[in-house]
Amino acid sequence: MSYQTRDQLISLETELNVQYQALKAQNLKLDITRGKPSADQLSLSDHLDGFLEGNYLTADGEDTRNYGNLRGVTEVRKLGADMLNVPADNVIAAGNASLTLMYICMLHSFYYGARGSENAWSNACKAKMICPVPGYDRHFSLCENLGVEMVTVPMREAGPDMDAVEALIEDDDNIVGLWCVPKYSNPTGVVYSDETVERIAQLGKIAKPWFRVFYDNAYAVHDLSDTPVQLASLWDRCEAHGTQDSVWQFGSTSKITFAGAGVSFVAGSNDNLAELQKLLGVIIIGFDKVNQLRHAKMFPDKQALLTHMSMHAELIRPKFAAVLQALNSELAEYGSWTQADGGYFISFDTEPGLASEVVRLANEAGVKLTPAGATFPYGKDPEDRNIRIAPTLPPLPEVVKAMEVFVNCVKLATVQKKLSKLLSQN
């Protein structure tokens, strides 16, 4: 914020505190913590139950009600392929959780070893994964759970700092993987540039055989703009470099149909899928093909999918706009944020050392924010700056009200800190 005298700061703090107490007195109960779709969004898919109208057969005559077919029904694999921009033959369609697929792929690499047990991550003296920050807390939990150490690199406007990523891989054989959310990255909303995608495709040339990019394309078709930025095809770039084996790609319909009852996808090279399928075949007889068929019938082609996503965009856009409107008009001098054109989050950086205090103040005023630090490994934001705002779940008026509180808390925390610093200097 711009320079202010001691007296100006004192009067500003008083004013903000009066506002804060008034907001607190409203006994609000608002929640902008998690990237959940709203009830309105979920209702866009209410016809999913019953969509089959008693016909449980796939186009090629498979009875989805019975056991079998570990790779999923043909037509839903096509849907996954359209979403992820990969060949349908290289897609396995699974259950309702891409997170579980990521875990199983990590588990496979960790304990069993890609291409043989000599490549198992558990052999490394200390397996380490590169985590662009800020990032997605559930990715970090997977690492923590398996005892994979997390090494951070900064997220830039074009994706992860690729110089840093390449240097880490070249310097340390214990680097076993890289987390990516390439489109509308969680939480910064960044879309990886063509150059970033190209450099990710080339990592397989410098990395060890056990290295894997975990490319979580969770928001592949989750555009808010009518003219969305196009993400380059990692598949094509890998094919050009012969590095298909170094990448796992993931996606799901969780934020397309029902958050808890969608279909997830994993894409990989023929050899990677064959290896994964061996493990999957021990764990499960087959995924829920009935639900896969429902989804395939609901989205017979990519256009149907995009039309459906534009209805989501209509519902989400005003909420993102409300957040950005509040930030743009009120917080230009108090922090920085990203202008996300899709996905589920807006990422706000306070001045250093203030995020926890902002979250605490907001919580006390009845507005739940994602805990400060959640977007960093081990829950520790070294600069205590980043706050993830998730505006999709509450109705618009609640988002507006929550942002009123948020703006006040950011200002109050900033002024209080400035003032206490000034007073301690005298």
Added chain:
Amino acid sequence: MSYQTRDQLISLETELNVQYQALKAQNLKLDITRGKPSADQLSLSDHLDGFLEGNYLTADGEDTRNYGNLRGVTEVRKLGADMLNVPADNVIAAGNASLTLMYICMLHSFYYGARGSENAWSNACKAKMICPVPGYDRHFSLCENLGVEMVTVPMREAGPDMDAVEALIEDDDNIVGLWCVPKYSNPTGVVYSDETVERIAQLGKIAKPWFRVFYDNAYAVHDLSDTPVQLASLWDRCEAHGTQDSVWQFGSTSKITFAGAGVSFVAGSNDNLAELQKLLGVIIIGFDKVNQLRHAKMFPDKQALLTHMSMHAELIRPKFAAVLQALNSELAEYGSWTQADGGYFISFDTEPGLASEVVRLANEAGVKLTPAGATFPYGKDPEDRNIRIAPTLPPLPEVVKAMEVFVNCVKLATVQKKLSKLLSQN
């Protein structure tokens, strides 16, 4: 078979061979390998898709379409509790595969350790699991996958040989678990006696803290008789002995509604579930609650479930009867089998050393049988006797025809062996 002279055997063999060639000439394509429900059975649940009629809320107001609630919706946990005869509070309702739940529970014990890493099975110089044989091949695959050695004990008419089980546990701290299918055991159809259940409940008193019974109650309500044998409540017996922690119980609706699109359940002590939930919470945000709600609404109480199961029984009973009719009338002198009153299998024992040959002969005549040895760990039946017959999937006339081939192949293999033995003695 009864004594026969050399000439009698030669003439019998000729006769059987003529029959065999005639059957072979029919170019049959029959399959009685796997315990899959028939299309008729699946159709009993065709109203499942659409059953919600647009109402996705649980009785307590939870929106099943969204994320959350790792333990599953209240009403479906009640359904699982009714099936498994345990309290609903001690049930987690999950996805479509109880096999996956078993894997996760094993994985937890193996790598993470129940009640702390000092109890992890991976610490043991050689973790070993007790497998009553014949048993279920997918249980064995889980062990093999995790490198858990399988130690066999015989299945008796009242369940596993409990003397042998207790002796193994008392003698060897590396024994980490016991597989059980307590009702209509796969494949022998045995229902564990009250005494067996009582002794299983007491294992927790002599076993180490890392020991777990994996009690796969897959056929809990899958009776063929109108007056089914009652399985004693393991939960109650464990409660009486304070051994709840030593047991995991599993079940599913796979053979109640849709084989590939049902709901699975795991039941355990409060402490066991709390530990499992920690791992589950890393792997998945929540299971498919929409499908859980469908199932809960379809079976509002236990009576609705039993009525539905009696319709399955009507469809399965003639197929079991056809198998038993063929065995009773033709093979009394050629082998032994169990009279299963439910479940999905009839288990046939040839004379020693003949199972592979029978399976080979039947396959060549166009009748697929489960590979000999499949019901034993590592696919090796030490006496090469056991063949699992799964009659539910094909239509009745195909079962009848398949049994005609089966009877012929058993007889032919038996006579050929006897004859070759006799000839080699001369």
